[in-house]
Amino acid sequence: MTHANCPRCGGRLARDNDSGRCAPCQAAERDRLSTPPVVPAGFWEHGPVRRALAERHLGRVIRAYRCHPYHGRAALPQTVVAGWLGITQAQLSRVENGPPLVHLDRLTHWSRLLQVPPRFLWFSLPGPSVKVAEHDVVPAEEAGPTGPPAQPDAYIAASSQGGGTTDRRQFHALAALAGIAATGSLDLLAAPHNTARNIGMEQVRAVGSLVDEFRRADAAVGANQLCGLAIRMHAQLSEWAAKAIYRPEVGEALQATLADLAIETAWLTIDANRRPEARAYLNEAITRARFSDDPRMEVRAFAYLALLTREDRPGESLHAVEAALRSSAGWGTPRLATLLHLRAARTYATLNDMSGFHRAMSRAQREFERGASEDDMPFLHFVTAQEVKGIEGLAYLALDRPERAADAFRTITENPSPVLRRNHIYYSVQLADAAHRHGNLDEAAHTAINLLPDIGQVNSGRVSLHLAQLRTSLGQPQRATTATRRFLEAYDQAVHA
Structure with missing residues (x-):
């Protein structure tokens, strides 16, 4: 055998070394079965890696990563890399050889896990937040290289040019969705009839990213501001897709993404207390899911x-x-x-x-x-653990066991989730209801009063309905206490403000 250099450290390899790595480098990476190695900056300049990145196909990026000469003469096994990603070897094979991934959550997680430099990615990684409108937050890095997203008035102008009618409040909600301007899907919303009839994976990824951002915004601000916008988006993108031309592999990804959009729209109608509208979206989602297998x-x-x-x-x-x-x-x-x-x-x-x-x-x-x-x-x-407790509490309410329900809801309110703000508010309203049913009127009133400042920030039809029902129950004169009177006054002032 001829001498060669170790691709990791550049050291000279012995003639009988057939591993492609020197002994110190082999020892330094004995933990590679559990975590990816730290690779040098030049790793990402390797030809196959750069081509895979240019194709915007994370599966091919992973395959090029596995086969990189930095790892030695033998490519990293799929079983090892699949273990890093938390999937099976068969799933990784499908990721590498199938259509490009479109869900931003997985793209973000896997690219961070492999430590892909952000400058090589075709999507923006979530980052620090900046305020764009009252109560609405947008990640700063999602603005992209051309500057911050357009302001809501610009969105309204774009919509009117596309022939749609959308009020200012809906576009304030649109501005609150992180990264929409950067995804390119805003163009599809504004003027779908002007969009090219040929659909490629780039457009499918844009729609998928938009659905992901709706999901994040819903957890923060609730459905009332988002529901109408989602319905309009679903109608326009479905019509656009029905008239477009695309390859079979693009068609499968498109159907799956539109199914995801239909499900998210159905959920927003449920949370906005527009339940009768949800059934059609779920039936459509099941059909599209079967189309795309x-x-x-x-x-x-x-x-x-x-x-x-x-x-x-x-x-x-x-x-x-x-x-x-x-x-x-x-x-x-x-x-x-x-x-x-x-x-x-x-x-x-x-x-x-x-x-x-x-x-x-x-x-x-x-x-x-x-x-x-x-x-x-x-x-x-x-x-989460809070959701498990929350469903347990709701079940006990349905079983007419308000004392058991209140215990479950207190566990949630004492350990709130910093992310699922809307859910915390929802279960706090349920705690007030359970306390009221159990006869603890003062606890019900105090809990409800503490919620009023948050209700104006997180808009959910279900929450508003429950709170209005609680106001009716606590408003009965024969049940008045100092705490209930304070709640009634604060609630009426908040509603009519």
């Missing part, structure tokens, strides 16, 4: 269908849960199973089936204790 999206649609039909059609709700569990068998994560069993537990409580509730709740808690997975779908971010 995407069981993950189909299961997500079933999970929301279980939520939507719980009160009016509890039997159908349980069937939706069972369908989701069947479809996810073999690949579903513990967090997904947790959510599905929580949906079932809440439905059994609606049916006043105490044994069914306890059985489903125990399954949900066992699955939750198994922990999170890197393969969790992005929408599962809200399945």
